[in-house]
Amino acid sequence: MSETTMTPGTGRGTMRAVRFTGEGGAGSLAVGQEPIPTPGPGEVLVKVAAAGLNRADVMQREGKYPPPPGASDVPGLEVSGVVVTLGEEAGLPGEGRFAPGDEVCALLAGGGYAEHVVVPAGQLMAVPAGVDLVTAAALPEVACTVWSTMSERGGVRAGDVVLVHGGSGGIGTFAVQYLAAIGARVLATAGGPAKCERVRGLGAEDVFDHRSGEPGAFADWVLERTGGRGADVVLDVVGGPYLDANVRCLAEEGRIVVIAVQGGPKADGFNLMRLVSKRGWLTGATLRARSVVDKARIVAGTERAVAPLVAAGRIDLAVGARFPLDDAVAAHRRFEAEDRVGRVLLVTDPADALWPQEDRT
Numbered sequence: 123m124s125e126t127t128m129t130p131g132t133g134r135g136t137m138r139a140v141r142f143t144g145e146g147g148a149g150s151l152a153v154g155q156e157p158i159p160t161p162g163p164g165e166v167l168v169k170v171a172a173a174g175l176n177r178a179d180v181m182q183r184e185g186k187y188p189p190p191p192g193a194s195d196v197p198g199l200e201v202s203g204v205v206v207t208l209g210e211e212a213g214l215p216g217e218g219r220f221a222p223g224d225e226v227c228a229l230l231a232g233g234g235y236a237e238h239v240v241v242p243a244g245q246l247m248a249v250p251a252g253v254d255l256v257t258a259a260a261l262p263e264v265a266c267t268v269w270s271t272m273s274e275r276g277g278v279r280a281g282d283v284v285l286v287h288g289g290s291g292g293i294g295t296f297a298v299q300y301l302a303a304i305g306a307r308v309l310a311t312a313g314g315p316a317k318c319e320r321v322r323g324l325g326a327e328d329v330f331d332h333r334s335g336e337p338g339a340f341a342d343w344v345l346e347r348t349g350g351r352g353a354d355v356v357l358d359v360v361g362g363p364y365l366d367a368n369v370r371c372l373a374e375e376g377r378i379v380v381i382a383v384q385g386g387p388k389a390d391g392f393n394l395m396r397l398v399s400k401r402g403w404l405t406g407a408t409l410r411a412r413s414v415v416d417k418a419r420i421v422a423g424t425e426r427a428v429a430p431l432v433a434a435g436r437i438d439l440a441v442g443a444r445f446p447l448d449d450a451v452a453a454h455r456r457f458e459a460e461d462r463v464g465r466v467l468l469v470t471d472p473a474d475a476l477w478p479q480e481d482r483t
Contacts, residue, residue, distance in 0.1 A: 138470075139196050139236035140450045145185035148454035153447060159194075159233075159240040161209035164217060164414075166243050168226060170203040172259035172444065172474065173234035175457045175466040176292060177382065178410065183454070189232040190411045198234020198468075199410065202227040202249065202258035206238070215418035216244030225249045229262040229421055231410055235450060237470050244418025247425045250433040256474050260439040260465040261432065262421070263409070264296040269424040271379045271407050272301060272357065280305030282354040285344055285371065287364065289329060290317035292465055293381070297357055298324045299437040300428065309347060311340050320463060324438075338367030345371055352376060365389035365404075369396045377403040440464045444476040 135158045144150045161167045179197040181187035189195050205224045211217050220226055226246045233239040249258040272278045284301050288294040289310030301308045302325030310326040312318045318329040328347055330340045344353055352373035358364055361383025368378050369392075397404060409420070431437045442464020445453035450468060457466045469475055 137237035138447055140198075140447065140468075141196055142183055145183065148183070148451045148458070150183060151450045151454060153450060158238045161207060161240045163210045163212035164214035164243055165209040165240050166220065166246060167206040167208075168201065168203040168228060168239055168241055168246075169206050170201045170234065170237055170239055170470050172202050172256040172467045172469045173198040173236075174200040174259045174263060174292075175453060175468065176200070176263055177384070179235075180454065180458065193231035193410075194233035194239075196233045196236055198232065198236070198239075199230050200228065200259060200261070200263035201230065201234040201239055201241075202255050202261075203239075204255075205246075208243075209240075214242065214244060215415060215422070216242070216246060219243065220246055220248075225255050225258075227258040227262050229266050229409075229417060235447065235468055237447070242414045242418065244414065245421050247421060247429065250429045252433050252435070253439065256444065256467065256469055257439050257441055259467050260441050261428075262424075264292055264465075265300075265428045265432075266417075266420050266424045267293055267381065267409055268297045268300050269428055270409065270420045271381055272297065272355065273304075273427060274420075274423070275405060275407055276355040276357070276377050276379045278304070278306055278355050281307070283307045283309065283348055283351070283373070284355045284357065285340075285353040285368075286310040286326070286357045288312070288359045288384075289321040289324075289326060290463065291359070293357075293359065294321070295324055295440050295464075296437065298326050300431065302326070303431050303436045309344055309353065317463070337363055338370075341367040341371040348373075355379065357381070359383075360385040362386045362389040366392050366396070369400070369402065372397075372400055372402050374400050375402070376400060377405065380404070380406045381408070441467055441476075443467070444469050444474060446470075446472040446475050448472075449475075 136155045228241040229245045284306045290312040308326045310329045311332045321329045330343045356378045358380045359382040363385040444467045
């Protein structure tokens with residue numbers, strides 16, 4: 123990692139961090155110098171090795187997803203790195219588990235695109251065995267999102283049929299692998315033959331190319347694949363435009379979990395009785411704005427359930443490219459590229475960069 127510089131007379135150092143110079147495209151990202159944050163009660167200072175890029179970062183850049191009150195406005199919801207110092211104890215979850223020098227990964231409300239970040243102690247995880255420190259940055263946000271929405275909120279059990287929309291995306295690729303590993307039957311949607319084939323390789327039983335028909339055509343496909351029964355759980359990132367079709371292919375007592383509305387929040391003309399007649403559940407979930415205590419609970423549950431699967435090689439963190447922190451603009455452009463496959467990371471040490479060659483497919 124690059125060296126930080128000391129601010130004369132303060133005892134504190136400065137670090138590189140990425141901020142937005144305005145709202146809009148990737149070009150609004152800029153790297154500058156600012157003070158290294160000081161951990162408060164119940165917090166830990168981490169020297170960052172890598173930060174994962176997520177759709178939420180793009181939405182924040184576009185002015186559509188501001189950080190929660192009190193959170194850093196530096197983007198970045200997950201990092202890996204090394205513990206530097208601990209704040210005073212405050213009786214919060216996770217305190218005392220890690221010590222300076224420990225390698226960790228962390229779930230954040232913001233602040234990850236920097237050389238240092240302050241994290242509530244309960245939002246730290248140990249790096250799974252067999253995973254290198256840089257790659258571990260691809261774990262916390264997606265793992266906590268998938269475990270909390272599928273196992274907790276969706277109640278997925280072995281043998282359930284789960285439909286995963288956006289199967290080739292960051293959440294989707296992790297969800298497909300996790301659900302297959304716990305014994306669910308996974309169906310998915312993705313865009314284009316190459317991405318569909320890749321999602322099959324991750325453990326999906328079958329994948330529907332959403333570019334091959336009218337919006338919502340996946341519903342008939344799901345019913346055909348399940349003998350008319352439908353999906354027990356749907357993980358949706360599209361939102362309003364998919365609601366009617368999601369309900370059409372939902373099994374009785376099924377659950378739809380919406381975690382993003384990339385297609386828009388409104389479902390014009392939807393007949394709610396279709397959901398009522400199936401005794402179905404429609405729920406939504408976000409992670410970023412939850413309380414420190416709630417996030418600590420989710421992180422602990424995720425670490426227990428997911429980390430062993432990663433350590434055993436049953437879940438690949440699927441990193442496709444690693445860009446130096448100074449190249450945050452290029453990293454965002456790669457993240458938004460139509461042909462992107464795999465996660466994108468920002469690394470604080472340029473020696474850890476892995477420039478994409480067709481995303482290493």
